[in-house]
Amino acid sequence: MSPLLECRDLVKHFGGLAAVNHVSFQVHAGEIFGLIGPNGAGKTTLFRLISGVHAPTAGQILFKGHKIAGLKPHATCHKGIVSTHQIVRPFREMTVRDNVRVGAEFGHRLDRDRDVLAWTREALEFTGLAPQADKLSKNLPLAGHKRLELARALAANPELLLLDEVVAGLNTTETAQTMDLICQIRARGITIIMVEHVMRAIMGISDRIMVLNYGEKIAEGRPREIAKNPVVIEAYLGKQLAS
């Protein structure tokens, strides 16, 4: 089976710093692919390369077999790659509904006559934001903002969803709810790549995990293998504790 997303030998330099250094991996349709690593490992940069915020210095990104490296974010969105933001970025002066409507109106559309309003309503209900739909989004609490990021992204009809720390800052109950939501999203056939610092969350939910450190890929495998991998433990905790 050919992969949904394939990155080949991806490199991104910021000046003299290699934020992503020769990283290759494949993500298959229907997977939840976890991406972890210490702070500054290059996770967010990798996301930005895939979604088109940055163009890679070298290497190739293939989505469903087509080259997408260098496309602008709106173009990758139209192809079906939608990302959420690590720090929530709502359209503050719009209602929650209009925020979601932006995704439905301009996102990835398979058929042109899709009913935008029905699609918006559906995304609001799915994420449980329907009761707050008429509030201005700036008045939502943090958990609501995180949900709004998800709702907007879903309204854009993604095939591949890039989730950047969707549970950071949430309490235990909210985290559990969000994880449940992510499983439901996957059940709809949407492939997910997620960056997360909350280990319990990502270990329990991912099919496979890739570990980055200083911009390089140091491990890839099932969560169980990753947790035992001495190289990974060393990267996180330092040499002494690892031995």
Added chain:
Amino acid sequence: MNRLVSPRTLLAWLFAICGLGMLVMLPILFKGSYWQTLAFITFLFVSLSVSWNIPGGYAGQVSFGHSTFLGLGAFTTAVITLRTGLPAPFTIPVAGLLAMAYGFLWGYPTLRLRGPYFSIATIGVGEATRLFMTNLDDLLRSIPTLKELVKYQPLTGGASGLTLRLPPDIQSYALKFYYVALLFMLVVLAISWWIRRSRFGLALFAINMDPDAAETLGVSTSRYNVLALMVSAFLVGVVGSLYAQYFFFIDPREMFSFQNSIAMVLMPIIGGIGTLWGPVLGAVVFKVVEDRLLTTRLEWGPLSINFVQFNLLLYGLLLVLIILYEPGGVLGLLRRARRSRWLARVLAPAGQKA
């Protein structure tokens, strides 16, 4: 729930219709008066303000280069009518389209810049255009192959401007233009209103609030920004054309002036940037204040102060106050007044006082 229109909307419509009726009646009541001219020029400035607000207020792309469209529209009409003898009204669409094309030409590269960087670039575009247009005749005369273009007639008139032929009956001509300007202002308002509720408007507001988030959700920020600027440029170009047709004399130094660009930025900000009615209010306040300032003279013993010089000073002061205390402009102030409990109590009908 209730099929009847709420009394509030009814009242708003009543006000609107009365206001419009008064504007329609004004030239009949004060025929050919100073008020008619003031109202006419205010219509044009309301149109400018509302047009500027589409990219400037909705999408948040603050342009200091809008006088380029005004000037281009005016000169398109002047040059075509002077050279071909075509009736001036026929040149209106050409003026709009040319301004729109120019909007695309400088908007496409400059809109890649964000926020203040875009604004600064537009100042450059505006000034470069003004200088180019002022010196265009001299430039053409110096090029042997293009000399023929300005042999019998100037193109922009350089420092002396262009004068159009006057119509025989100037009174009825002015009256006709009064209604044309009024109608055009309503059209511009309708366009602005329609954009607010459309998909296009949703894209512009999203870009204004967070361009990066808009991009990730599939909004092509550069495309919608350029489109908004082009719509605005077309409308401003038409205003330029109307201006030339009404005043018969245009000077490149004035039409393309930085002052005109500043006026288009100030009016929506004074009234309430990014709203539907704010730019209208702002333009009216701006024109009335300007008119009072230009005609008032303070006599104080041997001292006689002319207020013309204080024009920009006052706007500067106003701008600082607005940005510091009420970014919503006059409209924001009104909203605040409506919310205030004190005023509500004063205005409440006697029986409802708790």
